[in-house]
Amino acid sequence: MPDKLQTFEIDKVIHEPARLLILAYLSVVDGADFLFMMNQTGLTKGNLSSHMSKLEDAGYVEIKKEFVDKIPRTLLKLTKEGRLAFAEYRSNMTQMLESLPK
Template identity: 50%
Template sequence: MKDSTRDAIDGVLGIDRLVHEPARLAILTVLSQAEHAEFSFLEMACRLSKGNLSSHLSKLEAGGLVLIEKRFVGKRPQTRAAITPAGQAALARYREQLKALIGEVRDNRNGGEQR
Protein backbone atom coordinates (compact mmCIF):
# COMPACT_ATOMS: atom_id res chain seq x y z
CA MET A 1 0.00 0.00 0.00
CA LYS A 2 1.35 3.42 -0.97
CA ASP A 3 2.05 6.02 1.70
CA SER A 4 -0.48 8.33 0.04
CA THR A 5 -3.16 5.65 0.37
CA ARG A 6 -2.30 5.23 4.06
CA ASP A 7 -2.52 9.01 4.45
CA ALA A 8 -5.95 9.01 2.79
CA ILE A 9 -7.17 6.25 5.11
CA ASP A 10 -5.79 8.13 8.11
CA GLY A 11 -7.65 11.19 6.83
CA VAL A 12 -10.92 9.30 6.73
CA LEU A 13 -10.38 7.90 10.21
CA GLY A 14 -9.50 11.38 11.48
CA ILE A 15 -12.72 13.03 10.31
CA ASP A 16 -14.69 14.66 13.12
CA ARG A 17 -17.61 12.29 13.64
CA LEU A 18 -19.62 14.96 15.44
CA VAL A 19 -19.62 17.02 12.25
CA HIS A 20 -19.64 14.09 9.79
CA GLU A 21 -23.09 12.75 10.71
CA PRO A 22 -25.37 13.94 7.84
CA ALA A 23 -28.04 15.63 9.96
CA ARG A 24 -25.46 17.48 12.06
CA LEU A 25 -23.54 18.47 8.94
CA ALA A 26 -26.77 19.88 7.49
CA ILE A 27 -27.50 21.81 10.70
CA LEU A 28 -23.99 23.29 10.83
CA THR A 29 -24.12 24.18 7.14
CA VAL A 30 -27.41 26.05 7.55
CA LEU A 31 -26.21 27.81 10.71
CA SER A 32 -22.93 28.79 9.06
CA GLN A 33 -24.91 30.99 6.68
CA ALA A 34 -26.91 32.90 9.31
CA GLU A 35 -26.46 34.73 12.58
CA HIS A 36 -28.98 32.31 14.11
CA ALA A 37 -31.93 30.16 13.04
CA GLU A 38 -35.19 29.27 14.71
CA PHE A 39 -35.91 25.64 15.51
CA SER A 40 -38.84 25.45 13.09
CA PHE A 41 -36.69 26.81 10.25
CA LEU A 42 -33.95 24.25 10.96
CA GLU A 43 -36.58 21.51 11.13
CA MET A 44 -37.81 22.43 7.64
CA ALA A 45 -34.43 23.24 6.07
CA CYS A 46 -32.75 20.06 7.32
CA ARG A 47 -35.84 17.87 6.83
CA LEU A 48 -35.67 16.47 10.36
CA SER A 49 -38.38 15.59 12.85
CA LYS A 50 -38.59 17.65 16.02
CA GLY A 51 -37.12 14.81 18.06
CA ASN A 52 -34.20 14.18 15.70
CA LEU A 53 -33.40 17.88 15.41
CA SER A 54 -33.52 18.29 19.18
CA SER A 55 -31.22 15.31 19.69
CA HIS A 56 -28.67 16.48 17.13
CA LEU A 57 -28.73 20.06 18.44
CA SER A 58 -28.07 18.73 21.95
CA LYS A 59 -25.03 16.81 20.73
CA LEU A 60 -23.71 19.82 18.84
CA GLU A 61 -24.28 22.03 21.89
CA ALA A 62 -22.49 19.54 24.16
CA GLY A 63 -19.56 19.58 21.72
CA GLY A 64 -19.43 23.38 21.85
CA LEU A 65 -20.30 23.77 18.17
CA VAL A 66 -23.66 25.52 18.60
CA LEU A 67 -25.37 27.73 21.16
CA ILE A 68 -29.03 27.16 21.95
CA GLU A 69 -31.19 30.03 23.16
CA LYS A 70 -34.64 29.39 24.61
CA ARG A 71 -36.85 32.41 25.11
CA PHE A 72 -40.42 33.60 24.93
CA VAL A 73 -41.80 35.81 22.21
CA GLY A 74 -45.00 37.08 23.74
CA LYS A 75 -46.35 33.96 25.40
CA ARG A 76 -44.91 31.53 22.86
CA PRO A 77 -41.67 29.66 23.46
CA GLN A 78 -38.96 30.05 20.83
CA THR A 79 -35.76 28.07 20.42
CA ARG A 80 -32.94 29.51 18.35
CA ALA A 81 -29.57 28.08 17.47
CA ALA A 82 -26.34 29.73 16.39
CA ILE A 83 -23.04 28.28 15.31
CA THR A 84 -20.10 29.10 17.58
CA PRO A 85 -16.62 30.09 16.43
CA ALA A 86 -15.55 26.54 17.35
CA GLY A 87 -18.39 25.23 15.17
CA GLN A 88 -17.28 27.40 12.25
CA ALA A 89 -13.72 26.13 12.67
CA ALA A 90 -14.84 22.49 12.90
CA LEU A 91 -16.95 22.85 9.75
CA ALA A 92 -14.07 24.49 7.86
CA ARG A 93 -11.67 21.76 9.04
CA TYR A 94 -14.15 19.07 7.94
CA ARG A 95 -14.45 20.63 4.47
CA GLU A 96 -10.66 20.77 4.11
CA GLN A 97 -10.35 17.13 5.17
CA LEU A 98 -12.89 16.11 2.52
CA LYS A 99 -11.13 18.15 -0.17
CA ALA A 100 -7.82 16.53 0.72
CA LEU A 101 -9.37 13.07 0.72
CA ILE A 102 -11.05 13.62 -2.66
CA GLY A 103 -7.78 14.93 -4.09
CA GLU A 104 -5.92 11.90 -2.74
CA VAL A 105 -8.42 9.48 -4.29
CA ARG A 106 -8.13 11.27 -7.65
CA ASP A 107 -4.34 11.20 -7.47
CA ASN A 108 -4.34 7.48 -6.66
CA ARG A 109 -6.67 6.71 -9.57
CA ASN A 110 -4.69 8.74 -12.07
CA GLY A 111 -1.19 7.63 -11.11
CA GLY A 112 -1.58 5.00 -8.47
CA GLU A 113 -0.28 1.49 -8.41
CA GLN A 114 -1.89 -0.92 -10.82
CA ARG A 115 -2.50 -4.53 -9.91
Protein backbone atom coordinates (compact mmCIF):
# COMPACT_ATOMS: atom_id res chain seq x y z
CA MET A 1 0.00 0.00 0.00
CA PRO A 2 1.38 3.43 -0.86
CA ASP A 3 2.46 5.67 2.00
CA LYS A 4 0.06 8.38 0.93
CA LEU A 5 -2.88 8.34 -1.44
CA GLN A 6 -3.19 11.12 -3.96
CA THR A 7 -5.54 13.87 -2.83
CA PHE A 8 -8.35 15.17 -5.02
CA GLU A 9 -10.49 18.27 -4.89
CA ILE A 10 -14.06 17.28 -4.07
CA ASP A 11 -16.74 19.88 -4.78
CA LYS A 12 -18.74 19.88 -1.54
CA VAL A 13 -21.75 21.50 -3.22
CA ILE A 14 -22.01 18.58 -5.64
CA HIS A 15 -20.88 15.86 -3.21
CA GLU A 16 -24.06 16.06 -1.10
CA PRO A 17 -26.12 12.99 -2.19
CA ALA A 18 -29.35 14.81 -3.11
CA ARG A 19 -27.53 17.47 -5.14
CA LEU A 20 -25.41 14.80 -6.83
CA LEU A 21 -28.61 13.00 -7.83
CA ILE A 22 -30.16 16.23 -9.15
CA LEU A 23 -27.10 17.03 -11.25
CA ALA A 24 -26.91 13.45 -12.55
CA TYR A 25 -30.48 13.73 -13.86
CA LEU A 26 -29.99 17.23 -15.28
CA SER A 27 -26.74 16.21 -16.99
CA VAL A 28 -28.56 13.89 -19.40
CA VAL A 29 -31.44 16.20 -20.38
CA ASP A 30 -31.69 19.71 -21.79
CA GLY A 31 -33.90 20.70 -18.87
CA ALA A 32 -36.63 19.36 -16.63
CA ASP A 33 -39.58 20.73 -14.76
CA PHE A 34 -39.79 20.74 -10.99
CA LEU A 35 -42.47 18.05 -10.77
CA PHE A 36 -40.45 15.68 -12.97
CA MET A 37 -37.41 16.17 -10.73
CA MET A 38 -39.50 15.56 -7.60
CA ASN A 39 -40.77 12.29 -9.06
CA GLN A 40 -37.36 11.15 -10.30
CA THR A 41 -35.38 11.99 -7.17
CA GLY A 42 -37.99 11.15 -4.54
CA LEU A 43 -37.23 14.45 -2.78
CA THR A 44 -40.01 16.45 -1.17
CA LYS A 45 -40.97 19.83 -2.60
CA GLY A 46 -39.15 21.63 0.21
CA ASN A 47 -36.00 19.51 0.00
CA LEU A 48 -35.78 19.80 -3.77
CA SER A 49 -36.36 23.55 -3.58
CA SER A 50 -33.64 23.95 -0.94
CA HIS A 51 -31.08 21.92 -2.89
CA MET A 52 -31.95 23.68 -6.14
CA SER A 53 -31.37 27.04 -4.45
CA LYS A 54 -27.91 25.92 -3.31
CA LEU A 55 -27.08 24.70 -6.81
CA GLU A 56 -28.37 27.98 -8.27
CA ASP A 57 -26.28 30.01 -5.79
CA ALA A 58 -23.22 28.03 -6.91
CA GLY A 59 -24.05 28.88 -10.53
CA TYR A 60 -24.62 25.23 -11.44
CA VAL A 61 -28.31 25.39 -12.35
CA GLU A 62 -30.70 27.91 -13.79
CA ILE A 63 -34.22 28.09 -12.39
CA LYS A 64 -36.81 29.63 -14.68
CA LYS A 65 -40.42 30.22 -13.70
CA GLU A 66 -43.08 30.56 -16.37
CA PHE A 67 -46.77 30.04 -16.99
CA VAL A 68 -48.11 27.42 -19.40
CA ASP A 69 -51.85 27.79 -20.01
CA LYS A 70 -52.09 29.93 -16.85
CA ILE A 71 -50.44 27.18 -14.79
CA PRO A 72 -47.12 28.01 -13.09
CA ARG A 73 -44.20 25.85 -14.15
CA THR A 74 -40.65 25.81 -12.81
CA LEU A 75 -37.97 24.72 -15.25
CA LEU A 76 -34.56 23.52 -14.11
CA LYS A 77 -31.50 23.49 -16.33
CA LEU A 78 -27.83 22.75 -15.86
CA THR A 79 -25.68 25.78 -16.70
CA LYS A 80 -22.47 25.54 -18.70
CA GLU A 81 -20.56 26.05 -15.44
CA GLY A 82 -22.65 23.33 -13.78
CA ARG A 83 -22.01 20.90 -16.63
CA LEU A 84 -18.25 21.54 -16.39
CA ALA A 85 -18.25 21.24 -12.58
CA PHE A 86 -20.19 17.96 -12.74
CA ALA A 87 -17.80 16.54 -15.37
CA GLU A 88 -14.81 17.55 -13.23
CA TYR A 89 -16.43 16.01 -10.14
CA ARG A 90 -17.00 12.73 -12.00
CA SER A 91 -13.43 12.72 -13.27
CA ASN A 92 -12.00 13.42 -9.81
CA MET A 93 -14.11 10.72 -8.18
CA THR A 94 -13.17 8.18 -10.87
CA GLN A 95 -9.47 8.97 -10.49
CA MET A 96 -9.70 8.78 -6.72
CA LEU A 97 -11.45 5.40 -6.76
CA GLU A 98 -9.04 4.02 -9.35
CA SER A 99 -6.07 5.11 -7.23
CA LEU A 100 -7.18 2.98 -4.28
CA PRO A 101 -5.35 -0.30 -3.78
CA LYS A 102 -7.26 -3.36 -4.89
